[in-house]
Amino acid sequence: MAKGITKRKDNYYKWYNDIVMKAGLAENSSVRGCMVIKPYGFAIWEKMKECLDKMFKETGHENAYFPLFIPKSFFSKEANHVDGFAKECAVVTHYRLKNKEDGTIVVDETAKLEEELIIRPTSETIIWSTYKKWIQSYRDLPILINQWANVVRWEMRTRLFLRTAEFLWQEGHTAHASKKEALDETIQMLNIYSEFAEKWMAMPVIKGKKTENEKFAGAIETFSIEALMQDGKALQSGTSHFLGQNFAKAFDVKFTNKTGKLEYVWASSWGVSTRLMGALIMAHSDDKGLVLPPKLAPIQVVIIPIYRKKEELITIKKVVNKILIKLKEKGISYKFDERDTHRPGHKFAEYELKGVPIRLAIGKRDIKNGTIELARRDTYEKKTYEQIGIENIIQELLEEIQENIYLKAIKFRKENSHIVNTYDEFKKVINEKQGFVFAHWDGTSETEKKIKNETKASIRNIPFGYPEEEGKCIVTGKYSKQRVIFAKAY
């Protein structure tokens, strides 16, 4: 384990990268823009997947799998979609390599595809071309399908988890007999994302509608959850799109409704990705490393023996084994680190770096006294407890830690949310403090673009559940129905 990581205040960017690399979450690969997700990082992602998958299935969704490749012509079918997605993408043009005489291998020019294939940047087109075969009548609806998959978007500037050329995600694609049903689905999934972010990731988010400029290419309306990171930047953490009949029209997917009339099918799509890993890291971590919410921690408790002689370790192990049995009964995940190649202090730092919520340490004196030392990752508090019943204390503490880091993030967001009423004030806040800035906007793309050009702040969303307090646009002075959230964003 490498020693120490960059401090947030010294270089936030390096701090983030240090955690990702040194906690063993991910690293850059030999392929430009593509990452390797390392076992510890992948274990966290697996926990996220498992939880989300359960939520999807509980709301009636099924998983399926569609091709990685999309014929180029499919993209042209939905006009907005092609502009948004078909540009920076990986294009497969050939299907064979051959040996040259000098031993190198080259593309076999005789094996050129008639139509190029695009590696999916998102799967609306390939899925709606399939739904056309599946849907004839209202009896075939709704279709509620989700796919866990890899997608590729050829990004120029990449950053581990936050923006990579290839990333892992889930994409839900649903088909409905009515506009209302499709809209309800869109909002239901936004709520599921928000619940997951808050209850599992301990990350507060604001739900709302995206502006025309920022919506998904091909959607009628896009809704998002937006989280605030520790550097005051916003991170869009999940989106749910109401697609209207756009893709049904593009792929000619009609159904016979109950009155026998042919109608285009209504649609939604929604996704979250390994970007959530970036959000999780940045929402809670500190200058000693990762801080994980207990519900997503692959290891919830680490136990470190403090000993000099082998016999001491044997005695410690006997005591620890009894504790481990109790932890197992409670479904608490743990690791007993008895490696003799590393000193306890080194191990302490390692598990702090990896964000393990609770650390137990047990030595000779503890054995004599029937005690054990417990340290919390979130507050660094240390306290000595009786060994008997420690599993109950741990269980309660895990819940407390989950709650505590959520409240800490709420507090941070509160301190970094600003209400401004003039453009000067706006510019000052955005430049000096960042954070979420709640301001009035006249609803036009023009004003939105002007603000973005001049301040680099974009409208994150038009938030739900905020009082519809009327006012005047900070730039044009025109009527505004409610404040929207501005921020610089990842």
Add this chain to the structure above:
Amino acid sequence: MAKGITKRKDNYYKWYNDIVMKAGLAENSSVRGCMVIKPYGFAIWEKMKECLDKMFKETGHENAYFPLFIPKSFFSKEANHVDGFAKECAVVTHYRLKNKEDGTIVVDETAKLEEELIIRPTSETIIWSTYKKWIQSYRDLPILINQWANVVRWEMRTRLFLRTAEFLWQEGHTAHASKKEALDETIQMLNIYSEFAEKWMAMPVIKGKKTENEKFAGAIETFSIEALMQDGKALQSGTSHFLGQNFAKAFDVKFTNKTGKLEYVWASSWGVSTRLMGALIMAHSDDKGLVLPPKLAPIQVVIIPIYRKKEELITIKKVVNKILIKLKEKGISYKFDERDTHRPGHKFAEYELKGVPIRLAIGKRDIKNGTIELARRDTYEKKTYEQIGIENIIQELLEEIQENIYLKAIKFRKENSHIVNTYDEFKKVINEKQGFVFAHWDGTSETEKKIKNETKASIRNIPFGYPEEEGKCIVTGKYSKQRVIFAKAY
């Protein structure tokens, strides 16, 4: 639901395709050679994944994720590997499309990659290029990593699940400090595959070593499990490779051993894929459709109400709900199909087609008598039971069905395994009966190729655990240490 499927004896190929399509397992997509795995098929695959993943983790493996893309030059580094894999593959040459004036989109020729990227057909090269960074000392070993991923091999003739351009699989890639450890790992994983095939898929397999001709491109030794399908053809269902130091040498991955000396790392790799779905379908199904082993059935019990009037359905539902609670308590998955759009006979046929192991039917008279009718998918036996305690009968029956279809497959394999001692006899059996043919072979590639050219039968493997009965090669009469398994294969 479509009516009826082709009979095995009429057209085995169509029978298989009918089951895949009509049971809702998979279908061909708009992209040549790529399939869509439909929800019901994917639910079976998820059950397989879940079980295998547990077995991998219990033996100390962790999941991770490596890039989809492999730089072309990586393939040239292992001489045999490039011949085996770099030929028929999807090649990414560009990273941008652009709009033409006529509205169509074309590849942007200015966005050509300096080095082409290959969509992974298997990940040894990208993973060993990464392991180079991870391994310095014996303390970094072993590395026991598995990846669940999609891979692409540009197949000319494809068949749903059995051979598709893109397929889903897991690939384990392990790194070890000694030859023995790597070999032990290779065999351990072969045993895990065999256990999974027999205990979960109810599919008997023969473990053994592949010949030089048939081994993995880049391996020192390949081991396989081979299953016999109902048309008498063999299906290779999983492979585990001892890679020796081949990839360590190709990517220059050395470690300092305990005595301080630099050594190349030893390796294994192993994989099973969605091909197992094809094996599962062909191993057990009959002329009425899919037959699923209860342990992998997404729905283990279907309950169909027989009623005319709405009030009857209400009474039936009350009784059924009590049964469902008991089934849930026992962890048995079920579906109560109360659709009024389909008649009971139609539903019976539908769930037979889908291979649901147990069907319950309950009507007016059953309500009066406190009874319920139970039908087994594997034997079509029908019997009426008391409603009280039916959950216990179901639980026992599910185990019995699992065992029964396994024994049936064992019996089939026995009846279709032939011991032959002359080449004439061999040719006769291969042409007229197919099946597994146990024959002596002199151990040379020459003889193996000759037999394959003349009969289309290949050596499936050199089986383990078969008595090492010496003999003479059926073709050359030369010494043979043991019989090997020949068969025509998928």
